[in-house]
Amino acid sequence: QVQLVQSGAEVKKPGASVKVSCKASGYTFTSYGFSWVRQAPGQGLEWMGWISAYNGNTDYAQKFQGRVTMTTDTSTTTAYMELRSLRSDDTAVYYCARKAWYYFDYWGQGTLVTVSS
Amino acid sequence: QSALTQPPSASGSPGQSVTISCTGTSSDVGAYNYVSWYQQHPGKAPKLMIYEVSKRPSGVPDRFSGSKSGNTASLTVSGLQAEDEADYYCSSYAVSNNLGYVFGTGTKVTVL
Numbered sequence: 158q159v160q161l162v163q164s165g166a167e168v169k170k171p172g173a174s175v176k177v178s179c180k181a182s183g184y185t186f187t188s189y190g191f192s193w194v195r196q197a198p199g200q201g202l203e204w205m206g207w208i209s210a211y212n213g214n215t216d217y218a219q220k221f222q223g224r225v226t227m228t229t230d231t232s233t234t235t236a237y238m239e240l241r242s243l244r245s246d247d248t249a250v251y252y253c254a255r256k257a258w259y260y261f262d263y264w265g266q267g268t269l270v271t272v273s274s
Numbered sequence: 275q276s277a278l279t280q281p282p283s284a285s286g287s288p289g290q291s292v293t294i295s296c297t298g299t300s301s302d303v304g305a306y307n308y309v310s311w312y313q314q315h316p317g318k319a320p321k322l323m324i325y326e327v328s329k330r331p332s333g334v335p336d337r338f339s340g341s342k343s344g345n346t347a348s349l350t351v352s353g354l355q356a357e358d359e360a361d362y363y364c365s366s367y368a369v370s371n372n373l374g375y376v377f378g379t380g381t382k383v384t385v386l
Contacts, residue, residue, distance in 0.1 A: 192375070194320075201277065202312070202320065202363050204375040216374050252319055259308035259367045260325040267319055 159183040161253055161265035168271045169243050176239040177268045179253030186229075187211045190256035191236040193227060195249040196267075203249075207256050208236065243272045278303065278364055278378035285384040286354045294381045296347040296364035302376055304345035308367035311340060311349045315360045323362075324349060351383065359385045 164178040179191065192207040206217035208227040215227050226239045236253055251268045254261035279297040286292040296303065296311075303309055307327045312320035322331050324340035327347060337352045347366070351358050364378035 194377075201380040202365075202377040204365075204377060206374065218374055254320075258326075259306070260310035260322060260365070261312075261320075262322050262325070262331060264319040264321070 159255065159263045161255065161263055163251075163253060163265040163268045166269040166271070168273065171244055171272055171274055173243050173272075174239060174241040175243060175270050176237055177251050177253075177270070179236040179238075179265050181234045181236065181255070184255075186231055186234040191227070191229065192254045192256045192261055193225075193238045194252045194254055194261070196252070197246070197249040200249075205238070205251075210236065240270075243270075245272050248272045276376075278366060278376055280362075280364060280378040280381045282379070283382045283384065285386055286351075287386045288354055288356065290354050291350060291352045292354060292383060293348050293350045294362055294364075294383070296349070296366075296378045298345050298347075298366055298376070300345060301370050302345075302366040302368040303342065303347050305369045306367055307342065309340070309342055309347040310365045311338075312363045312365065313358075313360045314363065320363065354385050356385050359383055 160182045162180045167175050187210050190209045193205040195203050208215045210229045228237045253265040255263040284292045309327045311324040313323050314320045323338050327342045328340040339350045341348050362381045368376045
């Protein structure tokens with residue numbers, strides 16, 4: 158069965174970087190892409206971007222361009238999302254989701270990133 | 275790019291139906307049939323309920339159905355059950371450069 162298992166919660170200071178991982182299993186890794194979606198406390202979902210696990214091509218939401226990098230490692234079937242220059246309003250739960258054509262069919266359990274001085 | 279507009283809340287008694295709207299523009303909802311819907315219970319990850327406007331993934335009850343007219347998509351939950359109480363989000367591919375996908379503002383469905 159398809160599973161996406163994310164890394165644990167992180168606490169970071171403003172200006173720091175965070176890198177969240179998403180370990181995939183149960184399917185052919187390179188046949189799908191990954192999107193990253195975040196959810197601030199009590200708020201809605203926000204799409205951050207996506208990466209093709211086939212060729213590494215990326216497409217980032219304009220809001221995050223220059224501050225986010227998404228990568229994949231086919232040898233470990235893991236996707237990564239790094240967000241730099243963290244601010245307090247980056248405090249959120251970050252989800253990875255498998256991108257199947259134009260929708261997201263499986264989601265990780267979420268990783269809480271707290272940005273606080 | 276603004277979020278798609280959903281009503282903040284909707285409710286119905288067990289067995290009744292509830293319909294949630296998702297209003298976008300000709301650059302997202304109205305541009306392609308790439309609208310999807312996600313259910314999220316408190317503290318849990320979202321779950322895909324509908325994709326490509328009206329298709330149901332395996333395992334999703336046929337009580338859930340989707341449709342679209344112009345720039346507005348809709349999700350209908352028929353025969354409401356207690357476990358349907360959750361937040362629901364629509365999503366659409368957005369045709370504008372570097373915008374990718376946009377989510378709706380979310381609707382809290384309460385089963386009375």
